[in-house]
Amino acid sequence: MSFSVRPAIQSCARLSDFFAAWDVGEGDLIVTNAYVLEPQLDGEKAPCDVLYQEQYGTGEPSDEMVDAMLAAIAGKTYKRIIAIGGGTVIDLAKLFVFGGGLDCEAIFSMGAELPKARTLVLIPTTCGTGSEVTGISIVEFKKKQTKLGLAVPALFADEAVLIPALLKTLPYEVFATSSIDALIHAVESFVSPKATPFTRAFGRQAIEIILSGYRDLAKTGVRRLPEVLDDFLTASTLAGIAFGNAGCAAVHALSYPIGGNYHVPHGKANYIVFEQVFRAYREKKADLSPLENVLMPALDCADRSQVWDALFGLLAVIYDNTSLAALGADADACGEMAASVTANQQRLLVNNPVPLTTEDIRDIYTRCL
Numbered sequence: 001m002s003f004s005v006r007p008a009i010q011s012c013a014r015l016s017d018f019f020a021a022w023d024v025g026e027g028d029l030i031v032t033n034a035y036v037l038e039p040q041l042d043g044e045k046a047p048c049d050v051l052y053q054e055q056y057g058t059g060e061p062s063d064e065m066v067d068a069m070l071a072a073i074a075g076k077t078y079k080r081i082i083a084i085g086g087g088t089v090i091d092l093a094k095l096f097v098f099g100g101g102l103d104c105e106a107i108f109s110m111g112a113e114l115p116k117a118r119t120l121v122l123i124p125t126t127c128g129t130g131s132e133v134t135g136i137s138i139v140e141f142k143k144k145q146t147k148l149g150l151a152v153p154a155l156f157a158d159e160a161v162l163i164p165a166l167l168k169t170l171p172y173e174v175f176a177t178s179s180i181d182a183l184i185h186a187v188e189s190f191v192s193p194k195a196t197p198f199t200r201a202f203g204r205q206a207i208e209i210i211l212s213g214y215r216d217l218a219k220t221g222v223r224r225l226p227e228v229l230d231d232f233l234t235a236s237t238l239a240g241i242a243f244g245n246a247g248c249a250a251v252h253a254l255s256y257p258i259g260g261n262y263h264v265p266h267g268k269a270n271y272i273v274f275e276q277v278f279r280a281y282r283e284k285k286a287d288l289s290p291l292e293n294v295l296m297p298a299l300d301c302a303d304r305s306q307v308w309d310a311l312f313g314l315l316a317v318i319y320d321n322t323s324l325a326a327l328g329a330d331a332d333a334c335g336e337m338a339a340s341v342t343a344n345q346q347r348l349l350v351n352n353p354v355p356l357t358t359e360d361i362r363d364i365y366t367r368c369l
Contacts, residue, residue, distance in 0.1 A: 003198040003245050007122075007133065007157040009237065014165055015040040015084070018123070019047050022161075024082065029073065031093040032084040036125055036166070049078075053089050059263055060147075061091045062140040066104035074100050080119040084166075086178070087129035087266060090122050091137040094155045104139060108150050116154040125166045127232035128178025128267055130185050130240020132160035140260050146340050147256035149347060162237065164230035172223050176319035177267030179232050183210045184270050185239035189246035190291045191281075192351040196246065203242035204294050209235035211298040211314070218317045249352045250277045253345035254361060257337040262327040272322055275312045276367045280360060282308070286353040325369040334365035 012018045024030075028048040030037065037050065051072060057065035069092060083093030095107055099117035107114070122132040131137075135156040140147045167175075186206040189199055209231050217226055226232065254277065255269035264272070281288060295307040299314065315321075324334070338361040341349070349356065356364075 001196050003196055005133070005241055006135070007160050009133065009160045009162065011162040011164075013163070015123075015163055018161055018163065022082075022121070024048055027077075027079040028082055029076070029078040029080070029096070030082045030084060031069075031089055031096070033089065036085055036089075039169070040166075048082075049076075053085065053092060060088050060140060060259060060266060061138065062142055063104040064142055066092060066095055066107075066139060070096070070100070070103065076100075078118055080121060082121045082123070084123045084125060086124070086126040086174075087131050087138075090124065090129060090131040091139065093122070094120065094131075094137040094157075095139075095150075097154060105141075108139070108148060111150045111152045111154070114152075114154060120155075120157045121159045121161060122157040123161045123163060123166070124233070124236065126170065126174060126178040127167060127229065127236045128181035130182060130236050130243065132157060132162075133237055133240040134244035136244070138256075138266075144260070144340075144344070145257070146260040146344050148344060151347070160237070162233055164233050167229045167233060168225070170225060170229075172225060173319070175225055175229075175232075176223070177265060177271065179210055179213075179236070179267075180271050180274075180315060180319065181267035182206060182232070182236040182239045184251050184274055185243040185248060186210070186235075187278075187291060188248040188251055188351070189239070189243040190294070191286070191288055191353040192246040192249060193353065194246040194351060199242045199246040200290070202238045203246075206235040206239035206242065207294055208298050209238070211295075211311075214314055214318050215299075218314060223318070247348065247351035249348055250356055250361070250364075253341050253348040254337070254364060256345060257340045258324070258327070261333070261337065262329070264322075264327065268322065271315070271319070272324065272368055273364060274315075275308075275321075276364045278308065279367075280356065280364050281353055284354045284356075284360075288353065323369060324365060329365075329369065331366060331369070334369070335362050337365055338362035 024047045030050045056068040097118045098114045136151045186203040190203045254273040258269040292304040299310040342358045
């Protein structure tokens with residue numbers, strides 16, 4: 001059994017407190033979005049160089065975006081990379097720790113051999129990615145029309161800093177899809193063959209916090225940011241520790257071609273296939289009872305057989321799911337995406353509680369039309 005918690009996790013009340021306490025200045029590079037950083041500066045100049053992600057492409061990380069940003073900082077001798085943002089910003093910033101002279105393709109092909117040249121500090125601004133505590137970066141490779149993951153120790157941050165105040169301006173949709181993503185991290189890692197008592201302890205806490213928050217929101221009948229955003233941020237980090245050790249599985253594997261083909265945000269793509277992946281597990285007699293035993297009290301269910309309808313019914317109150325057909329997919333696309341998953345996502349599929357064939361995956365996609 002192997003389990004580790006990296007990086008060191010700290011917290012601050014405000015971003016200005018972080019700048020002061022971490023002595024941010026010359027030799028640092030902030031990777032962020034203008035809409036995240038500029039309201040926090042109160043009209044003042046940033047304390048160091050800043051790379052705004054949106055100036056190099058839109059959407060989630062792609063090889064083209066990575067290469068454009070690497071070109072922009074070529075020749076710079078930064079000692080510390082500070083990412084302030086959601087999953088896109090964090091996954092991009094991780095790839096800057098190796099120094100110069102490389103493009104995205106080279107980083108992904110040589111990542112395990114490359115030394116870490118820069119200190120990495122990650123500050124999440126959503127409550128879903130968990131990427132601040134994982135050694136993984138996910139990038140869409142345009143020509144392959146899918147996303148690939150690089151998982152190497154050098155991608156772990158040296159420090160993760162949680163600043164709940166940064167979540168207060170999240171659009172509701174981003175809150176909903178990112179927190180559903182965090183829930184899926186916790187759920188998938190809970191049923192992974194690599195799960196341990198330690199990963200399940202972190203995953204269980206994340207599940208209980210998120211579902212408790214969702215049930216409180218559902219009672220109000222209003223889709224709005226919850227008052228306990230700091231709890232959701234904590235849950236996201238807990239889930240990140242869980243899946244960083246035990247791994248995610250088919251939900252994430254199937255979501256990547258959806259994101260690559262239809263440019264759907266990651267959390268939303270996961271949500272599209274979440275229910276049908278777990279329905280397929282149940283049909284294949286996967287032992288989901290440890291997870292169901294956690295979901296029962298969290299959802300106030302009297303019996304394990306009730307938890308799945310209760311879970312997906314609650315999620316429907318929090319956010320409306322999308323069909324693949326609404327994105328423009330058809331039966332042929334389902335087959336093509338299934339083949340892509342089998343060819344490119346074995347890193348994730350090995351974490352399924354039961355094996356899924358290409359035909360099984362095609363059938364899951366078809367159910368999501």
